[in-house]
Amino acid sequence: MNIQLFLIKKIKQTFIYAHIPIKYNANVQQSAKQKFGDYQINGIMAIAKQLNTHPYKLATKIANLLKLNDIAYKIEIAKPGFINIFLKPKWIAQQINEILSTSKLGISSVIPQTIIIDYSSPNMAKKMHIGHLRSTIIGDSTARTLSFLGHNIIRVNHIGDWGTQFGMIIAYIKQKKYNNNIYQEINIDKLEEFYTKAKAKYDKDLCFAKTARNYVVKLQNGDKNIREIWKKIIDVTLQENQKIYKRLNVTLTNDHIMGESAYHNMIPKIITDLKNKKLATINSGATVVYLDNLKNKKGKKMGVIIQKKDGSYLYTTTDLACVKYRSETLKADRIIYYIDYRQHQHLNQVWNIAQKAGYIHTHVSLEYHAFGMILDKNKQPFKTRSGKTIKLTELLDEGFKRAQNLISNKKLNMNSTNSKKLAHIISIGAIKYADLSKNRLTDYIFDWNKMLNFEGNTAPYIQYAFTRITSILENSKENKKCLIKEIELKNKQEILLALYILRFEETIITVAKKGIPHILCDYLYKLATIFSSFYECCPILKIKDKTIRHSRLQLSILTAKILKQGLNLLGIEITEKM
Structure with missing residues (x-):
């Protein structure tokens, strides 16, 4: 059960009884300290100010109307206007009993949405580096969490497979005559070498640069030989990337690859459509879309180029086709992007154009989930001693x-x-x-x-906590199927552990909504520490009372299941021996 959501519904109902306008929402939070109860209603002071009344008076009125006799043994009003809710241990035990008799740890079913998650997006013809880590694992954790809740998840690994870099590499391969034995000679190390040398040549040699651009045109026009080399470059890179995904226990596969090339045939129609809708205009030979909120330093409107005067397209054009495809063809309800923070402005421009053109259904939620950088101890970007990006x-x-x-x-x-x-x-x-x-x-x-420390908020600490509980259950020599299902909560540590078990659903709902896995990490760490205190204070194996022993074993089993499931949502494996 999602206690937080349950209380929010109860309090909204109470607001109606208290004649508080429907526009005001209840703010229910887990109490930071036990002396303030289990849950706390905040935000009453702000509401009181709007209603021109005293916050303590309003809090008292709400508390008196709040019908929680079945679940709370005390509702406390704290100045200047907080309401603290103390849950009944018996009610907490009842909720635990329900979890024991249901699947998925008692997680409520959701109305399934089609959610597209765009993450990882490594560069082609290069090895994945540390800069790809955050997008890959945060995106994957979000995908796992939303899938666990019951949503239809479409994982997308969007790759740049259609641009200038391919023209450069193909021109270099052709020039060096590697093409004769291309399938034997090209591997990821060779491709990185080719890219570095081709880029240097492209920047200095105008003739080479022209040849490279011509190969891009040939590639996009379907030249058989050029496509063959291009496909080899892509295949070699994807094989290398898949090794990384497997090591990282990331759920992406080659089936999730959607390159820029996949949208190429859509682009001419989009250009024509934007012109017909008077959203795109020709300026100095280029096709441009002007946006109201995009202005230069002088306050004049700036344009977003979607087609150069030589007829070539830009990332904006491809991403426009991409979001149109995701909304119209894949029927997305929600689209989440985990890409470099520097792409935010670019994405906003793409979304703005797409919305103006009617390419995105009004109900679709477009979300850019930014992430920070990985730094060294000197708070500089984490690199090798030679200053190179870490592979x-x-x-x-x-x-x-x-x-x-x-x-x-x-x-x-x-x-x-x-x-x-x-x-x-x-x-x-x-x-x-x-x-x-x-x-x-x-x-x-x-x-x-x-x-790598086994103390503190780390994976080894939580992994070890799981193995410890597994050991306890093995040493009990009890048949799990024969355990008494009724939970009894009398000890303070039993109650605290049971309550925290119930907060698992609240936690993953927050993670799913905001794409913030650190909330789940904090929860698992605290659950592991609470179990440790419970184990110290509440004997399990040595206690003779069968009902109490079985009750504590059930709490232990649930804790282990949640630790295992929680780590799985993070893409982290467990081990029964450690």
Whole structure:
């Protein structure tokens, strides 16, 4: 049950009884401290100010009308105008009992939406680097969470596969006559070498630059030989990327690839349509769309070019076709973009044009989920000692080595295969959790020592908490199917753990709504710490009373299930031995 949503509905109903205008909303939050109850109604002071009444008086009126006798043993009014709600342990136990008898940990069903999530988007002809990490794992966690809730998720890995860089690389390959043995000679390292040398040549050699641009035209016009080389470049890059996704436990596959080339045939019709609708005009040979909110320093309208005078298209044109396709063909209700923060203005321009042209249905939610940078200890962009951008393969290899050393130092009794598997699970979990546990809007400092620590808010701490509970359940030697289903909550730590179990749904609803996995990380960490306190204060295996023992075992089972499910939503694996 979503207690927060339940209370919001109850309070909105109470507002009607209290003759508070319907435009005002109840602000229900989990209480920060236990002395303020389990939940707190905030925002009454702001409402009182609008209604020109005293906040304490209004809070008292609301509290007296609030019908929560079935679930709360106390409703407390705190000055200047807060309402604190203390839930009945018996009611909390009833909700836990319901969870035990349902699937999906009691998560309520949703009205399914079609949600498109655009994330990762690595560069072609290059290895993925650390700059792709945040988009990839935050986007994947959001996709997992929304899918778990029951929405129809369309994952999209949008790649730039149609631009100038391909003309440069193909021109270089042709010039160096690599084309004779192209399928044997090209790998990702070669492609990076080709790109670097081709870019240098493109910037200095006008003849080479012209040849490269001509190859782009040939590519887009379907030249068989050029398309063959282009496809090889794409295939080699995607194979390399898929290795990274597999290591990172990311759900993207090649089936989710949608390159710029996929929208190429739509673009001429869009250009014609925008002209017919008087949204696009010709200026100095280029096709331009002027937007009311886009102005230069002098306050004059600026135009967004959608077709150059030589007939070529820009990223804006492709992204316009892309959002049109997602709205009209894929029937999206919500489109979420996890791309570089520098693309925000560009996206807004695309959305503005699309909305003016009627390409996006009015109900569609367009969302840009920004994310900060990964920094080193000096708060500079995280790079190698030589100043180069860190490749993801290098980062993951380093994490694996450090995890292996950690396991070796702990002198765990396991064979080489199991040791390597554990090192993989720990290292990938640590890297992902370190990122996902930070607010995506902020930068964060990459610190190997912190992320691989078994203390504090880290993946190893939560993974270990799961294995600890698994061990408790194994040592109990109880048949889970034979456990008494009725939960009894008498001890303070039992109540606190049960209440926090109930807050799982509230947590993932917030994550799904805002795309902020750090809320889930905070929840899992606190759940693990609360369980630790519960285990210390509430004997499980040694207690003779069967009802109490079974009740505490059920709480332990639920905690383990939520830790496992929560980590899964983050794309982090668990292990039963650690």
